[in-house]
Amino acid sequence: xxxxxxxxxxxxxxxxxxxxxxxxxxxxxxxxxxxxxxxxxxxxxxxxxxxxxxxxxxxxxxxxxxxxxxxxxxxxxxxxxxxxxxxxxxxxxxxxxxxx
Amino acid sequence: xxxxxxxxxxxxxxxxxxxxxxxxxxxxxxxxxxxxxxxxxxxxxxxxxxxxxxxxxxxxxxxxxxxxxxxxxxxxxxxxxxxxxxxxxxxxxxxxxxxxxxxxxxxxxxxxxxxxxxxxxxxxxxxxxxxxxxxxxxxxxxxxxxxxxxxxxxxxxxxxxxxxxxxxxxxxxxxxxxxxxxxxx
Numbered sequence: 001x002x003x004x005x006x007x008x009x010x011x012x013x014x015x016x017x018x019x020x021x022x023x024x025x026x027x028x029x030x031x032x033x034x035x036x037x038x039x040x041x042x043x044x045x046x047x048x049x050x051x052x053x054x055x056x057x058x059x060x061x062x063x064x065x066x067x068x069x070x071x072x073x074x075x076x077x078x079x080x081x082x083x084x085x086x087x088x089x090x091x092x093x094x095x096x097x098x099x100x
Numbered sequence: 101x102x103x104x105x106x107x108x109x110x111x112x113x114x115x116x117x118x119x120x121x122x123x124x125x126x127x128x129x130x131x132x133x134x135x136x137x138x139x140x141x142x143x144x145x146x147x148x149x150x151x152x153x154x155x156x157x158x159x160x161x162x163x164x165x166x167x168x169x170x171x172x173x174x175x176x177x178x179x180x181x182x183x184x185x186x187x188x189x190x191x192x193x194x195x196x197x198x199x200x201x202x203x204x205x206x207x208x209x210x211x212x213x214x215x216x217x218x219x220x221x222x223x224x225x226x227x228x229x230x231x232x233x234x235x236x237x238x239x240x241x242x243x244x245x246x247x248x249x250x251x252x253x254x255x256x257x258x259x260x261x262x263x264x265x266x267x268x269x270x271x272x273x274x275x276x277x278x279x280x281x282x283x284x285x
Contacts, residue, residue, distance in 0.1 A: 029174055035207050036181045045111045046123055049188045056181045063177050070167035082160030
């Protein structure tokens, strides 16, 4: 039995999955950075946790910036051509058996 | 920036007029080995770039490599921060009233135990191993009376001095609070 559901999956196919997966990683990163900062400030006793919280926060921002820059410098066309070139160079033939 | 260097070691469950005698974390040597591990891990993208950099760039994967390296450092920094956080939040506090053992075992697992200082019966120090002897760190075991739990300060710096300070704090407490804990608050 075939169901004709009135669902158009074209928008799903048009989604930028790379951007989406990077978005998920970054969202996870931001949440984790927040939790670490929260724990260090909320439960940290003495000056060391606060000092590390500051260093960690600055580092987190810098690495986040590097990721954003890295993402915008990605050239999907170049990567696609690179993969095509790589695949074309692979010899898929089964080597002949060397029977004496 | 003095708030980052000057501290009174206050904590959230602190009683009024309660003074912190000791705030203890594990010896820096304990965290040094993971830090060295993380530093070595940080060189992985640099190593890959050095070994196969030309192949990666000539095949058009230069931008992908740098993006992958950025993602790697993102995960690396998170993991490093988490490890240091666990180290910094694992503390033992000796106040002029209590002994507190505060352990962070993950993001959402925190164990805090405390005992009244006048219940302390015996303090034992234990230094075992080559590095522990050289760098003067070890364990301090505190045995308490009755149903109160025992405490183990693990890999803390200068355990002998810690034992002396704890014993001094106990005698100080007993001298000035002969009525005991309940009448003191």
